[in-house]
Amino acid sequence: MNTDFMTQISFDAAGLVPAIAQQHDTGEVLMMAWMNREAILETLDTGAVCYWSRSRQSLWRKGESSGHTQKIVDFRIDCDGDTILLLVDQKGVACHTGRHNCFFTSLLGREAKIISDIEISPEEMYGKPTDGA
Amino acid sequence: MNTDFMTQISFDAAGLVPAIAQQHDTGEVLMMAWMNREAILETLDTGAVCYWSRSRQSLWRKGESSGHTQKIVDFRIDCDGDTILLLVDQKGVACHTGRHNCFFTSLLGREAKIISDIEISPEEMYGKPTDGA
Numbered sequence: 014m015n016t017d018f019m020t021q022i023s024f025d026a027a028g029l030v031p032a033i034a035q036q037h038d039t040g041e042v043l044m045m046a047w048m049n050r051e052a053i054l055e056t057l058d059t060g061a062v063c064y065w066s067r068s069r070q071s072l073w074r075k076g077e078s079s080g081h082t083q084k085i086v087d088f089r090i091d092c093d094g095d096t097i098l099l100l101v102d103q104k105g106v107a108c109h110t111g112r113h114n115c116f117f118t119s120l121l122g123r124e125a126k127i128i129s130d131i132e133i134s135p136e137e138m139y140g141k142p143t144d145g146a
Numbered sequence: 147m148n149t150d151f152m153t154q155i156s157f158d159a160a161g162l163v164p165a166i167a168q169q170h171d172t173g174e175v176l177m178m179a180w181m182n183r184e185a186i187l188e189t190l191d192t193g194a195v196c197y198w199s200r201s202r203q204s205l206w207r208k209g210e211s212s213g214h215t216q217k218i219v220d221f222r223i224d225c226d227g228d229t230i231l232l233l234v235d236q237k238g239v240a241c242h243t244g245r246h247n248c249f250f251t252s253l254l255g256r257e258a259k260i261i262s263d264i265e266i267s268p269e270e271m272y273g274k275p276t277d278g279a
Contacts, residue, residue, distance in 0.1 A: 015256045016256075018256045018257055018258065021253060021258055033166055035173075035175055040172065040173020040174065040175075041173065042166060042168055042173075042231055044224065045166065045229040057256065087252055088253050088254045089251060090249070091177065091178065091248035091249050091251075092241055092242065092243055092245075092251075093248075096178040096249075098175055098249040108225055112225075115224035115229075116223070116229075116231040118223050118224075118227075119220055119221065120151045120154060120221050120223060121190070121218070121220050123149075123150075123190065124148075124151055125154055128222075
């Protein structure tokens with residue numbers, strides 16, 4: 014398998030690179046997380062976005078527990094190769110709070126203002142996995 | 147001046163937080179850079195986006211030399227406060243290569259494919275190179 018393209022990517026001292034996920038058709042910025050070489054290869058191989066969880070120190074297959082997966086549409090890097098832009102097709106919602114994207118807090122007025130609503134309760138997302146009530 | 151809102155932001159060990167710049171009306175993701183407390187305060191105070199340059203270790207007033215500035219439209223943080231999403235109005239182009247945004251390289255096919263053109267030559271943006279021919 015060709016991994017030469019990896020030389021285009023500048024990983025940080027921890028072997029990670031930030032990855033922005035953007036909904037491919039609406040332009041909505043959904044979230045930002047981190048990837049390592051393994052997460053990148055899994056994402057390109059399977060077509061399902063996989064990050065690296067810095068808190069758990071393990072691969073984070075997005076949506077594995079909630080079902081709210083991200084399908085890869087394009088995989089772009091920036092001009093100096095140290096940031097990834099993932100164009101994705103988000104199933105359900107991207108944020109663990111049940112909002113469609115993670116950027117729901119504005120600080121423009123120098124105090125936190127919540128600008129979007131919860132679409133699915135976290136209990137519904139992570140609670141009873143397959144069979145509901 | 148109220149700086150209490152800073153407690154909502156999780157800075158890394160170097161006192162930095164990644165900031166994604168998105169064109170407010172088209173949804174185009176322009177670039178990703180880093181901010182520290184000082185850059186954030188200057189951005190909110192002046193309305194002109196200011197980053198922190200990790201390579202130069204100094205404030206980076208975006209567009210100061212090229213004139214291609216970013217006006218702040220909204221300043222959002224994500225659910226755990228460790229990423230900023232700047233909605234901006236980009237004057238000219240965001241990328242130092244003269245392209246409108248920095249994410250002009252696709253690696254989806256496991257080799258670099260350039261997907262957008264240069265709009266303004268770097269010479270035109272920054273004037274005569276200092277040491278070129």
